Amino acid sequence: MVSTLGYITIMYIPINIIIDKVAGGQTIFYYLLIGLLITLLLCFILISLLYAQDIYNLYNLSIKDAEITIDNGTKMTKLTYDNIACFYSENKIVYTVQNNGMIINTDFTLNELEEKINDQLFFRANRQIIIHKDTVEQIEKIENGKLRIQLKPFIKKDTISEISISRYKRKAFIDWYQ
16 A cells, blocks of 8 residues: 555656646645645545455455365265354264254364354354354343343254353353344
8 A cells, every 4th residue: 555655656746747837837836745645645545445345355255155174974064154053062972053954963072163163153152052143043131141042943953942141151142143
C-alpha cells in the first residue's frame, strides 16, 4: 500500500505541473499540496476497502470449503464442515454425526479435533461433545447460570440431543454463538 501511495505521489506532482503549464496557469504550491493530500486519502480508502474485501473473501472461502478427513479403521471419509453436525465421545470412542443423521466413528480424540477444526463454526460444549453452530436449535437458561442447548431434530441420539453448558463456559458460548 505504501509503495502504491508513493508512486501516486511521484506521478501526481509532475503531471500536475505539466497540466498547469499546458493550460497556461500558474503552479501554486498550496493547491498542489492540498490536491495531493486529497488524492492520497481517497486512494488510501479505496485500497483499504479492496484489501478488506480480499481478506473477507479468503475468510469465507476457508470456512466454506474446509473439510476434514476422518479415519474409521480401514475407511477414510472426507467431510466438509457444513456436513458435520457434531462430534461426541462415548466409551472413549469419538463419533461424528452428519447433518443427515448418519454416525461415523473416528480415530481422533476430542482434543485433537478441537485443534483441527475451525473455532468459528465449532464449540466444545463439554468434555463429551463439540457442536456446530448451525446445529443449535434452542438455548434455554437453567439453574445456577447454566445453559441447556437443544440440538436440531435430525440428531436422534438422546444423550446428545440436549446438552448442558456450565456457567463457566456460558459467556464463551454466548459470544461464539452470536
